[in-house]
Amino acid sequence: RSEEMAKSTQLIDNEVFRAYATYTAIVLLKMMLMSLVTAYFRITRKAFVNPEDTASFGKGDSAKKYLRTDPDVERVRRGHLNDLENIVPFVGIGLLYALSGPELSTALLHFRIFTGARIFHTFAYLIPLPQPGRGLSWAVGYAVTFSMTYRVLKTVLLL
């Protein structure tokens, strides 16, 4: 039992894996914050989608008018979905990449650029910044995940 505990601790003691864990926790946390931003805009813009969510505004037509879409809410939701589309591959491939034995400095470079790019992407989407700000930050994160995928396939390929 204690040997097992030790073993599971050893993976987490590997420096590349610790870096992976750190940046994965950060980007997943950032993605989770999108839910709070959505909730904030839904409440301040009074724009809801479920009838039961507007019940506190009264009954009938007085509540129904809050069942509507709002541009700010939709914008945050698009940013959230874009996070899912891009952070899921990062987390999945990043784990395999971290286990493929890269240099710590190379791994940190990948993780830091991806995390920075996604944080910038969120600000670019929500402010919003003029293009190509958002597009470029998306492309940078995409390229990082692509680079890790290449290394994983080169290292482990077993079809």
Next chain:
Amino acid sequence: RSEEMAKSTQLIDNEVFRAYATYTAIVLLKMMLMSLVTAYFRITRKAFVNPEDTASFGKGDSAKKYLRTDPDVERVRRGHLNDLENIVPFVGIGLLYALSGPELSTALLHFRIFTGARIFHTFAYLIPLPQPGRGLSWAVGYAVTFSMTYRVLKTVLLL
């Protein structure tokens, strides 16, 4: 080769990791069931989105009228997306948390509360229950993942 097999078996023999694997399998299975519920409502409400999905109802206008949105279908789809937004962080951070060497009892507490909250959330969304039922169950799951993130970052931080 047999040594490698033994090694990969050892991680799965760690009790915290086994608990993580159990609850991750359950919540991912629950999420997958949303696809079946969506299909059920699409078929019983005859509400489809792809023209090729309505071809069996005939040609032309007789089939076209089934290309429509239905409130029940949309409700399930929102529940499914909410699962993706919340279960993905749980699975990703939960893995790191399980590897960070928490007490089994503490880990089980996190996994059980999250799983219970998400199952409740699904029922609250689909029935639907009056608010704040759904909101609170969402917040409970969110708080559990947040608590695991805190422990992961405290244990492994390597920026």
Next chain:
Amino acid sequence: RSEEMAKSTQLIDNEVFRAYATYTAIVLLKMMLMSLVTAYFRITRKAFVNPEDTASFGKGDSAKKYLRTDPDVERVRRGHLNDLENIVPFVGIGLLYALSGPELSTALLHFRIFTGARIFHTFAYLIPLPQPGRGLSWAVGYAVTFSMTYRVLKTVLLL
């Protein structure tokens, strides 16, 4: 330090884990490609959703007309979301499955069928092929993940 590196390398040297890593990298890469297909259709169909994305087409009404939905763009987006809904459970449960010590041949069978089914599903969605082509390929991938979930729960169950 070198011992840690050796350890993390050992998991990746396990053949079942290498197979998992290979097919996970392939299906996540396939999912990522959906972003490029979406961008391709948005640009060729001139159908955008963010005002800042149409700024290069001029100002005012001349740019506003490109803020519209396009059937081809929406089709790719549905395929992308379907990937998220199905590939996320595969990646999460596949990892646990790979660590549960299955036979290499059995594991390869699961990974290959899932990957083939999802690639077929994408073509069936985008071409589009008449039903039940897309539906069946979805069901095959679903069944593979379900089979892996069953094995994981049977092997590790700790509630």
